[in-house]
Amino acid sequence: MSDHDVTISVNGLERSDSVPARLTLADFLRERLDLTATHLACEHGVCGACTVLVDGETARACLLLTVQADGSEITTLEGLTAGDELGPIEQAFWAKHGMQCGFCTPGFVMTISELLDDNPSPTREEIIEGLGGNLCRCTGYVKIVEAVEEAVSLRGGGA
Amino acid sequence: MSLFGASIRRKEDPRLLRGDGRYLSDIKLHGLVHAVFVRSPHAHALIRGIDSSAAAADPRVVSIITAEDLPAGLPPLPCIDAEETTKPFNQPILASAKVRFVGEPVALLVVEGDRYIAEDIAGLIEVVYEPLPAVSTASAALAPDAPLVHFESNVVDVLEYSLGDADSALAAAPRTLSERFVTQRYAGTPLETRGVIVEWDELRQGLTMWSSTQVPHSLKATLVGYLGLPENAVRVIAPDVGGAFGVKLQPYPEEVVLGLASRQIGRPIKWVEDRYEHFLASTHGREQYHDVDVGYDDDGRILAIRDHAVTNTGAYLQRLTLVEPFVGVSMLSGPYVIEHQQLLSTVVMTNTTPLNPFRGVGHVQAAFTMERIIDLVAAAVGIDPGEVRKRNMFSKDVFPLHRGIGNVLAGEIIYDSGDYPECLNRALAAAEWDEFRGEQQRARDEGRYLGIGIGFFVEETGLGPYESGRVRVEPSGQVIVFTGACSSGQGHDTVLAQITADELGVEFDDIVVVHGDTDLVASGVGTYASRSAPIGGTAVRHAAGSIKEQAIKIAAEMLEASPQDLELVGGEVRVKGSPTSSVSLAQVAGRVAPGQPLPEGVDNYTLDATDIYHPPTNTFSYGCHVATVEVDIETGVVTLLRHVVVNDSGTLINPLLVDGQVQGGVALGIGGALLEEIAYSDDGQPLNANFMDYLVPAIGNMPEMVVEHMVVPTPLNADGMKGAGEGGAVGAPAAIANAVADALLPLGAKITETPLGPETVYRALQNAS
Numbered sequence: 001m002s003d004h005d006v007t008i009s010v011n012g013l014e015r016s017d018s019v020p021a022r023l024t025l026a027d028f029l030r031e032r033l034d035l036t037a038t039h040l041a042c043e044h045g046v047c048g049a050c051t052v053l054v055d056g057e058t059a060r061a062c063l064l065l066t067v068q069a070d071g072s073e074i075t076t077l078e079g080l081t082a083g084d085e086l087g088p089i090e091q092a093f094w095a096k097h098g099m100q101c102g103f104c105t106p107g108f109v110m111t112i113s114e115l116l117d118d119n120p121s122p123t124r125e126e127i128i129e130g131l132g133g134n135l136c137r138c139t140g141y142v143k144i145v146e147a148v149e150e151a152v153s154l155r156g157g158g159a
Numbered sequence: 160m161s162l163f164g165a166s167i168r169r170k171e172d173p174r175l176l177r178g179d180g181r182y183l184s185d186i187k188l189h190g191l192v193h194a195v196f197v198r199s200p201h202a203h204a205l206i207r208g209i210d211s212s213a214a215a216a217d218p219r220v221v222s223i224i225t226a227e228d229l230p231a232g233l234p235p236l237p238c239i240d241a242e243e244t245t246k247p248f249n250q251p252i253l254a255s256a257k258v259r260f261v262g263e264p265v266a267l268l269v270v271e272g273d274r275y276i277a278e279d280i281a282g283l284i285e286v287v288y289e290p291l292p293a294v295s296t297a298s299a300a301l302a303p304d305a306p307l308v309h310f311e312s313n314v315v316d317v318l319e320y321s322l323g324d325a326d327s328a329l330a331a332a333p334r335t336l337s338e339r340f341v342t343q344r345y346a347g348t349p350l351e352t353r354g355v356i357v358e359w360d361e362l363r364q365g366l367t368m369w370s371s372t373q374v375p376h377s378l379k380a381t382l383v384g385y386l387g388l389p390e391n392a393v394r395v396i397a398p399d400v401g402g403a404f405g406v407k408l409q410p411y412p413e414e415v416v417l418g419l420a421s422r423q424i425g426r427p428i429k430w431v432e433d434r435y436e437h438f439l440a441s442t443h444g445r446e447q448y449h450d451v452d453v454g455y456d457d458d459g460r461i462l463a464i465r466d467h468a469v470t471n472t473g474a475y476l477q478r479l480t481l482v483e484p485f486v487g488v489s490m491l492s493g494p495y496v497i498e499h500q501q502l503l504s505t506v507v508m509t510n511t512t513p514l515n516p517f518r519g520v521g522h523v524q525a526a527f528t529m530e531r532i533i534d535l536v537a538a539a540v541g542i543d544p545g546e547v548r549k550r551n552m553f554s555k556d557v558f559p560l561h562r563g564i565g566n567v568l569a570g571e572i573i574y575d576s577g578d579y580p581e582c583l584n585r586a587l588a589a590a591e592w593d594e595f596r597g598e599q600q601r602a603r604d605e606g607r608y609l610g611i612g613i614g615f616f617v618e619e620t621g622l623g624p625y626e627s628g629r630v631r632v633e634p635s636g637q638v639i640v641f642t643g644a645c646s647s648g649q650g651h652d653t654v655l656a657q658i659t660a661d662e663l664g665v666e667f668d669d670i671v672v673v674h675g676d677t678d679l680v681a682s683g684v685g686t687y688a689s690r691s692a693p694i695g696g697t698a699v700r701h702a703a704g705s706i707k708e709q710a711i712k713i714a715a716e717m718l719e720a721s722p723q724d725l726e727l728v729g730g731e732v733r734v735k736g737s738p739t740s741s742v743s744l745a746q747v748a749g750r751v752a753p754g755q756p757l758p759e760g761v762d763n764y765t766l767d768a769t770d771i772y773h774p775p776t777n778t779f780s781y782g783c784h785v786a787t788v789e790v791d792i793e794t795g796v797v798t799l800l801r802h803v804v805v806n807d808s809g810t811l812i813n814p815l816l817v818d819g820q821v822q823g824g825v826a827l828g829i830g831g832a833l834l835e836e837i838a839y840s841d842d843g844q845p846l847n848a849n850f851m852d853y854l855v856p857a858i859g860n861m862p863e864m865v866v867e868h869m870v871v872p873t874p875l876n877a878d879g880m881k882g883a884g885e886g887g888a889v890g891a892p893a894a895i896a897n898a899v900a901d902a903l904l905p906l907g908a909k910i911t912e913t914p915l916g917p918e919t920v921y922r923a924l925q926n927a928s
Binding site: 020022031035036037041042043046047093100101105106128129131132134135136139142143 | 168169171172173175176177178179180181182184185187273275347348349350351352399400401402403404433434647648649650815816818819822823824825826827849850851855856857858859861864887
């Protein structure tokens with residue numbers, strides 16, 4: 001199995017590597033780049049824990065091969081907010097207890113970031129629709145919805 | 160204002176939100192090699208041979224370990240709640256002659272490279288099986304000609320409890336009903352699967368194991384025993400744990416094999432379960448049916464109950480496998496006065512993944528069975544279900560109540576505190592029970608079927624035998640809290656810091672909580688059975704109280720006052736009535752730092768205290784769930800409208816976090832009520848071992864949720880805390896099932912099982928008379 005050269009911009013840094021065709025984007029991020037906030041929980045595209053942004057749109061890093069991401073721009077949780085600051089979505093999760101074990105949280109935060117970029121003041125129904133592809137086993141989602149509403153307000157969206 | 164009882168934000172979160180969590184699979188060590196387990200594809204088979212020559216020829220292979228390579232006479236892991244009568248059907252560390260469920264580990268393969276390569280090579284290991292007839296349900300396993308999972312019988316044990324004379328009372332009862340209630344097999348399925356990294360240290364002749372576990376100290380004791388190592392040579396670390404729910408509450412065979420392999424290989428090994436493997440090899444829960452005969456009168460009073468429960472515990476006894484069977488019957492009558500009870504619990508083995516407790520163990524089936532019984536009685540006598548409950552409930556004056564029947568892990572069942580009728584009243588009010596009846600009638604007039612249902616439960620929480628708490632004050636003013644409890648997301652760091660801040664008056668941000676590391680925390684039990692606040696929290700409270708005493712003693716010399724005249728307020732020891740004369744806790748800690756003579760009467764060069772708290776008995780939390788639903792009678796689809804919970808887990812350290820526990824528990828209960836079922840074919844092949852086919856609740860499955868707290872403190876510990884982690888999962892299936900049954904009452908559909916998926920509801924409607 002020969003490797004393939006890829007160049008991918010990850011959180012604003014250009015990364016070049018040579019990877020096997022079968023290496024998933026999630027494993028590339030986690031194992032090659034040490035970006036371990038992208039979590040693997042099902043590895044078959046259902047749970048959303050590995051959600052990242054590929055050219056600004058959410059994608060499941062467990063279902064993408066690294067070679068498919070060649071030339072694209074990837075954002076992971078580590079790159080969503082500069083430095084040690086918490087962005088509005090992360091602050092909202094903290095304020096509203098939107099997380100317990102935290103394993104699904106990065107995937108939720110990435111999904112919400114796309115959701116609010118597309119629709120800065122979603123209704124509750126739109127929030128529920130938007131988060132339908134992310135599983136959380138701890139919270140029962142109640143406080144995740146509250147966190148999204150808080151994030152809307154922190155970002156200056158909403159009414 | 161004290162932080163105790165305040166809904167403050169968690170200490171844990173900023174780190175996790177920055178992506179700086181350190182879960183098991185995030186850990187990297189130099190020279191790491193990767194492991195996969197070769198597992199049985201058969202539910203039941205003889206192993207005729209293992210040919211690993213093709214795999215062994217691959218230069219990347221570091222080690223292949225089968226049962227033959229294990230030290231001779233290695234015992235299986237114990238079942239610690241086995242009775243004398245329990246047959247010892249425990250799981251071998253690796254299968255040798257026979258496999259008994261799909262997923263049972265047969266061999267360990269360790270390779271140089273990564274998991275991709277390990278899985279490639281694992282395919283080259285040829286295990287020759289001779290398949291045997293297999294059995295996957297308890298009913299089939301009880302049949303006279305059933306395939307035998309172990310020896311002469313598939314029945315591991317029959318547990319019996321009785322109170323009064325149920326036979327006579329049933330014979331004399333004005334009315335009786337008989338029914339079978341079925342709770343399916345489902346599982347905790349935390350988002351993070353299990354995983355282990357183990358590193359052998361040649362110099363220390365010992366190992367460090369990182370494991371995604373709830374019980375690092377139990378795991379350490381297991382490794383010490385199986386590897387024959389001294390205690391100081393084994394360190395177990397539970398890093399950030401991505402959910403557990405009971406699935407991670409025992410040492411597993413994989414951890415023992417990996418420990419042994421690390422000594423043989425001398426290099427760090429990593430193994431992380433994938434999701435399919437998790438469904439096969441991590442423990443399941445619940446699967447239990449209850450055959451009940453109930454005697455009652457025209458006023459809806461329940462006079463007697465005879466219950467024969469049967470639990471499908473899978474292929475082997477695990478550490479606490481019998482909890483599901485004995486709690487399922489012991490806690491059957493929950494909040495109700497039932498004078499005559501005859502309870503039988505049969506434990507049956509099948510060729511399926513073993514059972515072990517998970518969130519709400521036994522209580523879920525007990526509440527589902529009892530609460531459905533109450534509604535059937537209410538319908539039969541034509542009295543409101545809320546009223547029937549009130550007529551049968553213990554009053555608030557009975558505590559402490561010796562139930563006189565059954566047992567839970569710590570022995571006799573003694574309800575410690577509560578007010579069940581008040582809880583019920585509050586839940587009915589919050590759910591607008593009476594108003595809903597009007598809405599229901601209007602909907603029925605339009606051909607729509609709405610229903611409302613109650614799920615009341617009493618739950619054993621705060622299980623012993625003990626937990627450790629240690630508080631240490633540094634001369635810098637930092638306060639370090641060590642706990643034997645082990646977080647898997649509950650918020651231990653936050654609530655234990657709240658308790659410490661309350662006791663010592665120090666700043667929340669000056670407190671750091673340490674857990675999940677056996678080198679840093681000398682002894683501990685771990686987190687399960689809703690025990691970390693009532694047991695772990697009480698130990699910390701006591702330890703902090705000792706710090707207070709020590710500090711006053713040390714400060715007496717510093718302030719030239721007698722200890723009786725001193726008090727600790729706001730992190731300072733001061734002279735009562737003279738607040739300007741004070742020293743901070745940091746100064747007190749500095750006064751006993753080494754390198755100077757100690758104050759008179761003080762004999763320790765540290766401000767440090769440990770408490771090992773043994774609770775006298777368990778605390779019994781309770782709660783009332785009221786669910787409202789709409790059922791589409793064309794498709795059988797149940798839509799949840801609203802879910803109300805009034806919960807009493809005693810004193811709340813942090814209401815925000817307790818809300819989160821209850822809400823998350825309800826979600827798990829909703830999964831059990833409507834969606835989740837681990838399915839097997841009749842011959843033991845798993846049918847839905849992935850998240851596409853095994854449905855855990857998503858955000859769109861959740862109804863509007865209302866959580867209220869009642870606080871009746873327990874007298875059993877200093878803060879009056881009872882366990883809060885599981886009740887959400889316990890009451891929800893009963894309430895939802897009752898709501899579905901209520902919706903379909905005019906149509907005569909019989910609701911006696913979960914999950915109430917469309918097909919089950921549709922069949923119930925088809926079978927309705």
